[in-house]
Amino acid sequence: MRKTPVGPPDRPVVNFYGIVTASPEMMELFELVKKVARTEAPVLVRGQTGAGKELFARAIHRLSGRASGPFQAINCATLSASMLASELFGHVKGAFTGAIRSRPGLFRLADGGTIFLDEIAEMPLDIQAQLLRVLQDKTFTPLGGTESIQVDVRIVSATHRALRSAVQAKAFREDLMYRIRVVPIYLPALAERTHDVEALTWHFIREMNRRGGRQIERIGPGAMEALLEHPWPGNVRELQNVIAYAYAVGEGHILTCGELPPELRGESPPDELSRPVAVDDNERRRIVEALTWANGKKGDAAERLGMSRTTLWRKMRELRID
Numbered sequence: 001m002r003k004t005p006v007g008p009p010d011r012p013v014v015n016f017y018g019i020v021t022a023s024p025e026m027m028e029l030f031e032l033v034k035k036v037a038r039t040e041a042p043v044l045v046r047g048q049t050g051a052g053k054e055l056f057a058r059a060i061h062r063l064s065g066r067a068s069g070p071f072q073a074i075n076c077a078t079l080s081a082s083m084l085a086s087e088l089f090g091h092v093k094g095a096f097t098g099a100i101r102s103r104p105g106l107f108r109l110a111d112g113g114t115i116f117l118d119e120i121a122e123m124p125l126d127i128q129a130q131l132l133r134v135l136q137d138k139t140f141t142p143l144g145g146t147e148s149i150q151v152d153v154r155i156v157s158a159t160h161r162a163l164r165s166a167v168q169a170k171a172f173r174e175d176l177m178y179r180i181r182v183v184p185i186y187l188p189a190l191a192e193r194t195h196d197v198e199a200l201t202w203h204f205i206r207e208m209n210r211r212g213g214r215q216i217e218r219i220g221p222g223a224m225e226a227l228l229e230h231p232w233p234g235n236v237r238e239l240q241n242v243i244a245y246a247y248a249v250g251e252g253h254i255l256t257c258g259e260l261p262p263e264l265r266g267e268s269p270p271d272e273l274s275r276p277v278a279v280d281d282n283e284r285r286r287i288v289e290a291l292t293w294a295n296g297k298k299g300d301a302a303e304r305l306g307m308s309r310t311t312l313w314r315k316m317r318e319l320r321i322d
């Protein structure tokens with residue numbers, strides 16, 4: 001174990017369209033991204049929450065022949081089926097109560113570019129059928145419309161879970177699965193990436209230093225050890241929040257262990273019981289606590305938990321928290 005505070009290592013760090021890494025596994029994925037970006041093949045990015053799926057989707061767009069065209073992103077997990085349909089395919093005036101004017105929909109707005117369908121495993125089945133049609137004959141019909149519209153859109157989607165099991169559960173169409181994951185890209189979790197916890201820690205420290213205020217130059221041995229040992233369930237987003245926490249609560253040029261959030265110091269948050277509990281129970285309580293702390297504001301609660309608002313929303317639904 002190191003005894004003195006350390007500065008940044010001199011290992012090579014790559015910044016690939018905003019994706020910072022020192023990990024050879026990730027660099028290999030960049031090579032794959034460079035190749036598939038130039039094609040029209042639908043790509044499915046799979047990875048845990050906060051692992052960088054959206055950054056990959058954006059990189060694919062920017063490296064493609066469509067880079068000067070639009071990039072439209074939508075989260076399929078946060079909208080009701082009818083809202084999602086109208087967001088994606090648009091509607092004509094009077095299509096439903098409240099449709100006071102027509103809306104083009106994202107597929108039309110993404111014409112000539114890329115559409116990013118986040119959390120695609122959560123897409124309702126009837127919308128899956130419409131999406132299949134767009135993939136097959138590049139046409140769709142807006143809600144309440146009579147004419148079909150032709151578009152030229154490249155599809156990149158993402159999911160945190162296996163589509164195959166969604167297919168087995170009859171929640172996802174098998175034909176659609178094959179269509180959208182012509183090229184699957186599996187993002188490793190942060191904890192599995194060689195050197196990345198250290199590389200990204202320094203990346204976020206540099207970003208925070210650049211804002212002025214506290215200037216961290218070295219990391220104390222205890223803090224480094226805690227960072228390296230943490231399992232990072234919230235991946236890079238969680239790490240980013242941990243560094244922001246240290247800037248908020250600490251001072252001086254050395255990042256110390258005491259400035260890390262309790263879960264990194266091997267302590268349980270104050271009001272958490274120490275008896276072992278089932279994962280679901282534990283997670284449920286963590287979420288309820290965060291929501292209580294945030295007065296029900298999901299955005300704040302999600303930030304505290306180191307997960308995206310979408311993930312929080314999904315987990316709340318799975319764990320039946322309202």
Ligand SMILES: Nc1ncnc2c1ncn2[C@@H]1O[C@H](COP(=O)(O)OP(=O)(O)OP(=O)(O)O)[C@@H](O)[C@H]1O
Nearest residue numbers: 018019020048049050051052053054055236237308
């Ligand atoms: N390798 C990386 N380098 C720099 N920043 C990163 C990296 N990976 C992720 N981030 C940052 O972490 C946050 C989460 O990344 P992103 O939104 O791409 O994750 P995600 O996999 O789409 O997460 P979710 O499933 O929760 O939507 C973003 O702020 C992003 O900029």
Ligand SMILES: [Mg+2]
Nearest residue numbers: 053054118308
């Ligand atoms: Mg995302």
